């Protein structure tokens with residue numbers, strides 16, 4: 001029983017329009033041994049480590065990400081942000097703001113890489129990006 005209680009609950013959720021962030025989500029899910037799911041799938045139980053993936057679309061992160069945080073806040077231990085964008089640095093600041101509004105903890109660590117958009121950054125995230133995302137996730141789990 002005590003052993004079970006110590007086990008860390010991990011989940012991966014993401015929003016994607018063109019599949020870039022989904023690629024990172026799958027690499028992260030594979031690295032930590034859980035299935036990456038879309039933000040339309042609510043968390044089932046309390047989750048210490050939530051890898052949350054999003055992207056930048058002109059006005060900001062998609063409303064689906066905002067809804068996910070609002071609707072699942074009671075179950076989120078800490079958000080570990082990951083994102084893709086064509087130009088923007090990352091979605092960290094926007095997600096951090098949402099987390100704060102809902103009283104959810106946000107880890108300082110994040111993963112971000114370029115995401116293809118029209119003629120820009122073709123092929124990103126690439127194999128190296130996916131390996132880096134996997135290493136990022138493994139590093140978080142090891143620390144926990």
Ligand SMILES: Cc1cc2nc3c(=O)[nH]c(=O)nc-3n(C[C@H](O)[C@H](O)[C@H](O)COP(=O)(O)O)c2cc1C
Nearest residue numbers: 016017018019020021055058084085086087088115
């Ligand atoms: C409608 C739209 C607006 C976008 N606006 C921005 C932007 O303002 N800044 C930026 O860096 N990238 C922008 N992008 C690029 C996306 O952030 C990038 O392609 C990202 O990897 C998409 O992730 P996804 O495939 O997971 O949806 C935009 C993409 C779309 C489709």
